[in-house]
Amino acid sequence: MLKVTNLHVNYGGINALRGIDINIEENQIVTLIGANGAGKSSTLRAIMGLVEKARGKVEYDGEDVTDLPTKDIVKKGMVMVPEGRRVFEDLTVEENLILGAYTRGDFSGIRAEIKNIYDMFPRLKERSWQKAGTLSGGEQQMLAVGRALMVKPKVLMMDEPSLGLAPLLVRDIFEIISRIHSQGNTILLVEQNAKKALEIADYAYVLETGELVLEGPGNELLENSKVQEAYLGEAK
Amino acid sequence: MKENNRFKNSLIMLIVTIAVLFVLNRVLDDYKLRILNLCGIYITLGLSMNLINGFTGLFSLGHAGFMAIGAYTVAILTMPVHMKEMNFFMKPIVPFLANIEWSFFPALMMGGILAGLFGFLIGAPVLRLTDDYLAIATLGFAEIIRVVFTNTQSITNGALGLKGIPASTNVWWSWGVAIITVLFMVFLMEGSYGKAFNAIREDEIAAQSMGINLFTHKVMSFTFGSFLAGIGGGLLAALLGTIDPNMFRIVLTFNILLIVVLGGLGSIKGSVVSAILVTIAMEALRFLDESINLGFVELKGIAGMRMVVFSLILMGVVIFRREGLLKEN
Numbered sequence: 286m287l288k289v290t291n292l293h294v295n296y297g298g299i300n301a302l303r304g305i306d307i308n309i310e311e312n313q314i315v316t317l318i319g320a321n322g323a324g325k326s327s328t329l330r331a332i333m334g335l336v337e338k339a340r341g342k343v344e345y346d347g348e349d350v351t352d353l354p355t356k357d358i359v360k361k362g363m364v365m366v367p368e369g370r371r372v373f374e375d376l377t378v379e380e381n382l383i384l385g386a387y388t389r390g391d392f393s394g395i396r397a398e399i400k401n402i403y404d405m406f407p408r409l410k411e412r413s414w415q416k417a418g419t420l421s422g423g424e425q426q427m428l429a430v431g432r433a434l435m436v437k438p439k440v441l442m443m444d445e446p447s448l449g450l451a452p453l454l455v456r457d458i459f460e461i462i463s464r465i466h467s468q469g470n471t472i473l474l475v476e477q478n479a480k481k482a483l484e485i486a487d488y489a490y491v492l493e494t495g496e497l498v499l500e501g502p503g504n505e506l507l508e509n510s511k512v513q514e515a516y517l518g519e520a521k
Numbered sequence: 522m523k524e525n526n527r528f529k530n531s532l533i534m535l536i537v538t539i540a541v542l543f544v545l546n547r548v549l550d551d552y553k554l555r556i557l558n559l560c561g562i563y564i565t566l567g568l569s570m571n572l573i574n575g576f577t578g579l580f581s582l583g584h585a586g587f588m589a590i591g592a593y594t595v596a597i598l599t600m601p602v603h604m605k606e607m608n609f610f611m612k613p614i615v616p617f618l619a620n621i622e623w624s625f626f627p628a629l630m631m632g633g634i635l636a637g638l639f640g641f642l643i644g645a646p647v648l649r650l651t652d653d654y655l656a657i658a659t660l661g662f663a664e665i666i667r668v669v670f671t672n673t674q675s676i677t678n679g680a681l682g683l684k685g686i687p688a689s690t691n692v693w694w695s696w697g698v699a700i701i702t703v704l705f706m707v708f709l710m711e712g713s714y715g716k717a718f719n720a721i722r723e724d725e726i727a728a729q730s731m732g733i734n735l736f737t738h739k740v741m742s743f744t745f746g747s748f749l750a751g752i753g754g755g756l757l758a759a760l761l762g763t764i765d766p767n768m769f770r771i772v773l774t775f776n777i778l779l780i781v782v783l784g785g786l787g788s789i790k791g792s793v794v795s796a797i798l799v800t801i802a803m804e805a806l807r808f809l810d811e812s813i814n815l816g817f818v819e820l821k822g823i824a825g826m827r828m829v830v831f832s833l834i835l836m837g838v839v840i841f842r843r844e845g846l847l848k849e850n
Contacts (some may be wrong), residue, residue, distance in 0.1 A: 295577045333730060335726075335729055335730065342848075344674060354734065355729060355730070355732055355733055355734075356733070357732075358732075358822035359730075359731065359732035360732065364730070364731075366730075367726055367727050367730050371722055371724045371726060371727035371730075372724075373719065373727065373728075374723060374724075374728070375719070375722075375723055376716075376719060376720075376723065380716065380719075383716060384716055384719075384720050384728075384731055385731055387713065387716075387720075387732055388731070388732040389732055412848075422715045431732075432731070436732075440790050446587035489597070
């Protein structure tokens with residue numbers, strides 16, 4: 286479904302990514318774990334065309350999308366929920382959702398999609414006329430996810446969805462991820478909460494300073510002693 | 522239903538506005554009519570700056586420059602041939618402009634288009650950088666335009682300025698343009714472009730992830746804004762009848778910024794009301810610049826005292842009510 290080969294990203298003189306290869310099959314949850322600054326977010330942003338790629342290739346459904354602008358990538362069915370939620374605080378919940386559908390032209394389709402999102406997150410419906418800035422952290426994360434779903438994406442990329450949320454809400458977020466997955470979406474998840482991420486992932490990659498050091502099915506990595514030591518905080 | 526009501530209300534507002542203008546146009550004396558005209562022009566100018574600075578969240582300080590382009594274009598294109606000869610006595614006007622005499626509307630459009638073109642030419646390279654650079658570039662641009670207009674004597678008559686510009690601006694022109702601008706802004710902001718501008722102001726990264734092209738939208742907003750500033754400048758030239766490069770100093774930009782901030786960044790209604798209030802207050806507070814006799818003591822007039830008052834109001838608003846005086850929650 287989504288294939289990334291030999292991806293390099295440079296910021297100034299710093300090589301943030303040095304040859305990343307990722308392969309995602311349809312209807313999988315794939316996660317990317319690693320420490321701060323390992324290059325997880327950069328990978329997502331490079332795939333979305335938000336940062337420049339120094340080298341490498343991104344293929345989606347067998348089609349080369351390496352050099353497409355973000356709006357065309359979104360149109361093809363890949364969308365990213367940015368890190369830190371980043372809802373448009375001064376706009377209402379509904380306006381946020383409408384903006385999510387920016388690349389869509391069909392007005393009635395957009396209306397129907399908003400209804401779908403409200404069915405999925407009744408809390409958002411209750412607050413549809415409220416400014417997004419007045420929502421709680423968990424609700425803002427729901428809104429950020431809902432906004433991304435407005436384009437009916439096939440591949441949903443999420444950048445640290447559980448960041449800064451209370452443990453109960455973290456559970457909710459992972460439940461939402463599973464629910465979206467069960468509706469047939471392919472998900473690329475970047476997380477610091479490695480345990481939770483590995484538990485739901487079909488396949489996982491471990492990033493360290495811009496390079497992949499380990500990969501394998503989620504439950505296998507959960508058992509891996511290196512992963513346990515470095516990311517799950519369990520002693521040998 | 523709601524949409525329908527809104528439409529009805531807007532229509533009633535429009536009719537009331539036109540009726541009020543019609544009456545005012547009859548009863549007011551020349552001086553007051555001029556203030557009324559200025560109100561209309563400042564509504565257009567306030568909205569044009571609000572589009573750039575308020576709705577899209579860019580920081581432009583070049584309004585005086587774009588207005589100068591509009592004003593000079595209208596002045597040169599509409600001025601009768603014999604007036605041109607009288608104006609350009611130091612140095613004759615360049616031949617290709619000497620025999621031109623356009624009517625007001627095409628000249629005004631040309632003023633807007635040229636201002637918009639310059640907006641595009643500045644915006645296209647600068648808006649690729651972060652917003653701070655736009656402030657610096659536009660500030661510099663406005664000053665450059667002023668200096669260029671002062672020195673291109675065979676086109677602009679330099680520091681002598683231009684006199685006898687046909688007084689084409691009347692209440693219907695200034696307010697007609699203002700009303701069209703308000704309608705344009707309402708439609709723009711309701712539509713997907715307006716929403717995208719808002720999104721960019723709120724959060725660039727999120728907007729970009731939604732597939733909104735930051736650069737195109739910023740350039741578009743800035744070019745629209747410059748176009749409207751040029752139109753406003755053109756109306757002003759045809760109202761005052763005389764212009765010179767020193768009119769278009771940074772103070773002029775500051776006046777418009779005052780309107781935008783007082784009315785509330787990103788508020789159409791706010792800009793309209795505050796444009797009217799500020800324009801009237803600018804005249805009403807003129808006594809501050811003159812000597813004041815309190816009977817027992819006479820205070821010497823200080824030129825520019827008005828602006829001190831306005832600056833204080835502006836500071837107060839920024840500190841205590843950043844969303845603007847008129848913006849409802």
